[in-house]
Amino acid sequence: MILPKQFRFLLHGVSGLLLSMALVCSAGADQGCIDCHSSQEKLIQNLSKEKPKKSAMTSGAG
Amino acid sequence: MVSQEFTDSEHGQVGCTECHAGNGDAQDKTAAHKGMIPQPSFNNLDDACGDCHDEIVQGVSQSLHFSLSTFTTIMASRTGGNDAHLDMAQERHCGDCHTSCGGCHVSRPKNVGGGFVDGHNFNKRPSILEQCTACHGSRVGNEYMGKRGQGDVHALKGNMHCVACHTQEELHAPAPADLPGRYHLAQKPECTDCHKDLEKGSIRDHEIHAGKVQCQVCHSQTYTNCYSCHTGMDKDGLPYYTTQLDKETMKIGLNTDPTPDADYSYMLVRHVPVDKELFAHYADNALKQFDKVPNWKRTSPHNIQRKTWQNANCNHCHGNRELFLSDSDLLDYEIKANQRVVVPDNRVPALVEQAPALSVDTSAVKVGRLKDTQWLKANLTRKDLVIIDVRDKASYDAGHIPGAILLDPVTELRWPWDSETPQQLLKPEVIADILGKKGISNTAHILVYDNDAWRAAFTLSVMEYMGAQRFSFLKDGIQGWRLAGYELSKTPVSLPPTQFKADPQPGFIVDNEWMSKNLDTPGVEIVDIRTLDQSKKLAKHARALKAGRIPGSIKFPIYGLYMDHAGVKPAEQLLHTLANRGITPDKTVVLTCNTGAWAGAGFFMLRYLGFENVRMHDASWVGWERFVRYPECRQP
Secondary structure, eight states, X not given: OOOOHHHHHHHHHHHHXXXXXXXXXXXXXXXXXXXXXXXXXXXXXXXXXXXXXOXXXXXXXX | OOOHHHHHSTTGGGOHHHHHXXXXXXXXXXXXXXXXXXXXXXXXHHHHTTTTOHHXXXXXXXXXXXXXXHHHHHHHHHHOSOOHHHHHHHHHHTTTSOOOHHHHHTBOOGGGTOOBSSTTOOOSSOOIIIIIHHHSIIIIIHHHTTSSSSOOHHHHTTOOOGGGTSOHHHHTOOOOTTOOOGGGOTTOOOGGGTSTXXXXXXXXXXXXXXXXXXXXXXXXXXXXXXXXXXXXXXXXXXXXXEEEEEEEEOEEEEOSSOBTTBOOSEEEEEEOOOOTTTTTTTOTTTTTTGGXXXXXXXXXXXXXXXXXXXXXXXGGTTTOGGGBOOXXXXXXXXXXTTTTTSOOGGGSOOOXXXXXXXXOOOTTOOGGGEEOHHHHHHHTTOTTEEEEEOSOHHHHHHOBOTTOEEOOHHHHSBOOTTSSSTTSBOOHHHHHHHHHHTTOOTTSEEEEEOSSSHHHHHHHHHHHHHTOSEEEEETTHHHHHHHTTOOOBOSOOOOOOOOOOOOOOGGGEEOHHHHHHSTTOTTEEEEEOSOHHHHTTSSOOTXXXXXXXXXXXXXXXXXXXXXXXXXXOOHHHHHHHHHHTTOOTXXXXXXXXXXXXXXXXXHHHHHHTTOSSEEEESSHHHHHHHHHHOGGGOOO
């Protein structure tokens, strides 16, 4: 079905508004992530002590 | 760290948990990270990236970077497929080398260290150093940036990023499941995408060779070839791989895998490291179909130059059996696998009688300054010979040439970093004292070796500056000695102290004042001998304030003068290469780098080649930029 042009604009506007609301909500909900991951001090405090290990036997030009 | 710029960006507004899952409301790390997806473009591709970039994601999920499908296809050809042990081996040792959206647009791929490139910002164009060549480094990156050879003209003159040729249409393209190899991908780049209608141009050789010979055969430099990769698990249970040898060379083979746009007869071939015993740790006779696929494979070295030794004269290729792959280049176990690639004698193009030999004047070359391993073996016990190993102590302790003493020229012959003239040469009388105490006299024949040329060559530049009478560089270094089957020693050597009577040649060294006065002097060529990433200001030395180069300097990386493992090309080739860049013996050539060490290495080579007026810029870039920025506290 082909919608009238004005109605399509309206649909775009509504969907854009809904998407913006969703983004704002989710961004707000992730403030805890941002607090840690934008602070060097907090990141260092929480760094895993178990570092990924690479075998010392690995060699070659790669 | 996540940057403010990212959180303010369009992607930043999406919200972390939309892509990474986890719990954004939690106040402690454990709860917040529960169910988290660290690399969403691998494990949550459709939801994380596909929500907005659906069309691209559909292709990416089947792309060569994501799926490694052609790698898997070729390995299955060698193994016969369907072996759980080998699946595990490939997963452990080979599976890391793939990437997805995040590895090109957000962070360094995990297998090369991980971490954000730019504060989690999504960059449309990947970082050439942090992303593209972080993975494609050893062959592509090193060749392109002049870390092997003199670099690629597309980087040097074109300032071309990888994506200039490898477009998003190629990188995002889905690879068909049955694609036999990466060169069969329809979207791959071709030289002729830009260089159109070459055969109709003014260069006769293009007309003669187009369609018969791969472009790189005439326009590449030598490249690395790796041998004998083995995999296994170490005593800590960590997977490892190790290759036993790499050699810089060039070989032309027959094209056994023509594609519609590359159906030429001859192509460059590179030895890939797969070994018949690659997965012996996991299964006996794992590569039971090893012979099905050649391990000398078509290659497209990223070290293109317009003028090369091959295209300088017809007979540098024609009739040059050595340049074409032969049975003698093959290891015993790979003869059968490569028979189709080997060029039989009757397919080596015949000599062109009417092509006169290239005239390169080598009469001034100081041949005695280069010695090979056979010479050293025959002269090892000579009383007047002092052999100096300038590798690090761990390498020396692990095995050195019998009788060699250890010297670290970088730390023992130069001022320390915290001095007023960091890394510049010590005063001649101090150097003479150090050399004398090590048992090195100015009348001895001093032979220096290492494993990668520049330390030995730098040491020899100091010897000439100090007035040593006889000194030589060991061609092919420690690897050449080892491959010749000669013995190594683990016994440390110290010689009785002697006197080094200094006769310093101050004219060999120039300071910043001299440089600033001669930037535009006719007949003076300043040669920046650093790799292109630094001379092109993409990267900087750790001690430099910022990236940059001395105005007007010619970019010619040191690895255009020395090959891997201290190999040295014939003098006529080197002189020809230098002349192509305007570096000729009739000029005053000043070599500069970051700290003066590579400048010294270049100095030795140019002096060997017969250049009379060569200078080392001791302070180099690290000293120069301070000199320029802070004129009130100028140090020479």
